[in-house]
Amino acid sequence: MALLVHVRNRLEAQGIKSEFVGASEQVQGIVHLYEGDVHLPPPKRRKPESALAQIGRATVNVLIEAQLVFAFFGQMLISAIATVRAPRSANWREVLPTMERTGADAVPIVILINFLIGFVMAFQGAVQLKQFGANIFVADLVGLSVTRELGPLMTAIIVCGRSGAAFAAELGSMKVSEEIDALRTMGFGAMPYLVLPRALALILVMPLLTLLADLVGLLGGLVVGLTTLDLSVAGYITETRKALTVWDVYSGVIKSGVFALAIALIACQQGLATTGGAEGVGRRTTASVVTILFSLILLDAGFTILFHAFNL
Amino acid sequence: MTEGILIRVTGLSIGWDDVVLQKNASFDVARGDIFAILGGSGCGKSTLLRYLVGLEDPTEGTIEVTGIGRPHLDGGRPRFGVMFQSGALIGSLTVGENVGLPLQEWTDLAPEAARAIVRAKLRLVGLPGVMEKMPSELSGGMKKRAAIARAMALEPNLIFLDEPSAGLDPVSAVELDELILTLNKSLGLTVVLVTHELPSIFKIVSRCIMLDRDSQSIIARGDPRALRNESTDPRVRPFFHRTPHETKEG
Numbered sequence: 213m214a215l216l217v218h219v220r221n222r223l224e225a226q227g228i229k230s231e232f233v234g235a236s237e238q239v240q241g242i243v244h245l246y247e248g249d250v251h252l253p254p255p256k257r258r259k260p261e262s263a264l265a266q267i268g269r270a271t272v273n274v275l276i277e278a279q280l281v282f283a284f285f286g287q288m289l290i291s292a293i294a295t296v297r298a299p300r301s302a303n304w305r306e307v308l309p310t311m312e313r314t315g316a317d318a319v320p321i322v323i324l325i326n327f328l329i330g331f332v333m334a335f336q337g338a339v340q341l342k343q344f345g346a347n348i349f350v351a352d353l354v355g356l357s358v359t360r361e362l363g364p365l366m367t368a369i370i371v372c373g374r375s376g377a378a379f380a381a382e383l384g385s386m387k388v389s390e391e392i393d394a395l396r397t398m399g400f401g402a403m404p405y406l407v408l409p410r411a412l413a414l415i416l417v418m419p420l421l422t423l424l425a426d427l428v429g430l431l432g433g434l435v436v437g438l439t440t441l442d443l444s445v446a447g448y449i450t451e452t453r454k455a456l457t458v459w460d461v462y463s464g465v466i467k468s469g470v471f472a473l474a475i476a477l478i479a480c481q482q483g484l485a486t487t488g489g490a491e492g493v494g495r496r497t498t499a500s501v502v503t504i505l506f507s508l509i510l511l512d513a514g515f516t517i518l519f520h521a522f523n524l
Numbered sequence: 525m526t527e528g529i530l531i532r533v534t535g536l537s538i539g540w541d542d543v544v545l546q547k548n549a550s551f552d553v554a555r556g557d558i559f560a561i562l563g564g565s566g567c568g569k570s571t572l573l574r575y576l577v578g579l580e581d582p583t584e585g586t587i588e589v590t591g592i593g594r595p596h597l598d599g600g601r602p603r604f605g606v607m608f609q610s611g612a613l614i615g616s617l618t619v620g621e622n623v624g625l626p627l628q629e630w631t632d633l634a635p636e637a638a639r640a641i642v643r644a645k646l647r648l649v650g651l652p653g654v655m656e657k658m659p660s661e662l663s664g665g666m667k668k669r670a671a672i673a674r675a676m677a678l679e680p681n682l683i684f685l686d687e688p689s690a691g692l693d694p695v696s697a698v699e700l701d702e703l704i705l706t707l708n709k710s711l712g713l714t715v716v717l718v719t720h721e722l723p724s725i726f727k728i729v730s731r732c733i734m735l736d737r738d739s740q741s742i743i744a745r746g747d748p749r750a751l752r753n754e755s756t757d758p759r760v761r762p763f764f765h766r767t768p769h770e771t772k773e774g
Contacts, residue, residue, distance in 0.1 A: 394612035399602045
């Protein structure tokens with residue numbers, strides 16, 4: 213019947229007069245229920261949006277999202293200052309369990325990924341360096357790239373996938389199930405109760421994970437040096453120490469702290485902005501991971517330019 | 525504010541963005557009342573409740589609660605309890621921790637004393653022995669009861685309930701009604717609730733307002749039993765007599 217009514221409406225819209233005739237009383241009732249006996253005004257055709265308009269709308273949306281993240285950062289700073297003044301207002305109990313979930317539980321994957329990164333990089337480098345008899349410089353290549361770039365970045369990407377997505381989904385679920393409203397009515401602000409403990413936990417564990425990533429990345433390079441380049445352990449370590457300065461390690465650790473803040477900030481902001489039930493949670497979780505990855509690359513590029521500008 | 529009035533709402537408009545659900549709503553809630561906000565789906569009942577508890581700030585009109593002033597959620601010890609439609613228990617905490625959350629934060633009670641109070645509150649709502657359970661282990665009715673226990677933790681004199689008996693089986697719904705009546709009579713608790721469950725309305729509600737979506741206004745107020753028997757308004761009668769609106773041509 214729905215299909216018949218649809219066909220009739222289409223005919224009416226094209227100016228072809230049509231109606232149901234000769235139906236039994238029972239069928240007439242069903243026709244009435246589907247409003248098949250009502251003369252509908254012709255539907256207004258929506259003009260499809262042009263590609264330029266779509267690009268424009270998407271750009272405006274990105275700018276609005278960026279503005280919301282910065283506004284959230286401002287609120288976070290205000291809340292952090294208020295928490296320093298009144299430490300009891302924050303949910304400190306949440307910090308250690310969150311550190312365990314985001315830090316200790318991530319150790320195996322951080323070790324595996326970063327070991328393989330060091331391993332692959334050394335392997336690729338070895339092929340080229342061998343041609344010049346410069347095998348030993350594999351230690352320099354792995355050491356510098358792992359501590360300055362890949363260690364912090366790969367760790368941040370892992371943490372984004374594990375904890376960033378988890379934060380966004382967790383807060384998003386809490387939002388749609390009214391748990392955050394319930395907390396507010398009990399006098400708990402989302403910022404000190406939910407956001408600050410998560411941000412603090414990440415800021416504390418990410419530099420530690422990054423140091424671990426540096427170590428296993430160097431180990432990956434060492435394994436290649438020993439097995440395929442006939443280097444000695446002592447030689448590899450000596451070359452690495454020659455190539456690296458303390459600042460190389462520090463710069464990675466500083467980056468990781470900023471990355472941690474970005475991950476917590478964006479994930480929590482996206483989680484708390486969730487609307488529309490389970491579908492909304494999924495949408496915001498995806499958006500948070502994409503936004504975080506984009507921000508990490510942007511921040512990393514920013515750091516590279518900054519360090520280069522100051523000859524660091 | 526007039527003595528005996530606990531909440532006074534004057535000229536309040538509610539909605540979001542460009543959507544206006546109610547305009548210029550004014551009503552009072554008396555101390556000790558079980559006051560219901562009634563109306564069809566989408567008329568703004570739950571939204572009005574969000575304004576009353578301070579989750580939304582009025583852009584037009586005022587809400588005044590005796591002893592609090594404008595309801596706000598700027599931190600600080602809550603002065604009233606709220607039960608949300610789904611219960612909104614924190615999923616990562618046990619039921620006991622949920623009920624004890626306000627006590628832990630806003631009192632200096634020793635942990636043992638707080639646990640004793642939590643146990644007592646859960647007994648009060650008919651849920652002994654669920655302290656260590658997680659919210660996911662409770663049925664819908666039990667979650668709502670636990671949420672009422674949490675709302676009662678700091679012994680407020682005012683409690684807001686959003687559709688307390690919606691989605692419950694008839695027995696659980698009646699038990700919840702009995703609980704609300706008991707809390708109202710024994711503790712002198714003022715209850716503001718959103719509901720469209722007729723049996724609950726006639727059993728426990730002392731005064732009500734009825735919101736209308738089309739006119740964006742309050743179309744009836746008073747004792748629901750009197751409205752059922754006396755109202756001739758074609759928008760009010762179908763609600764109380766559970767008959768369809770006559771909107772379509774026959």
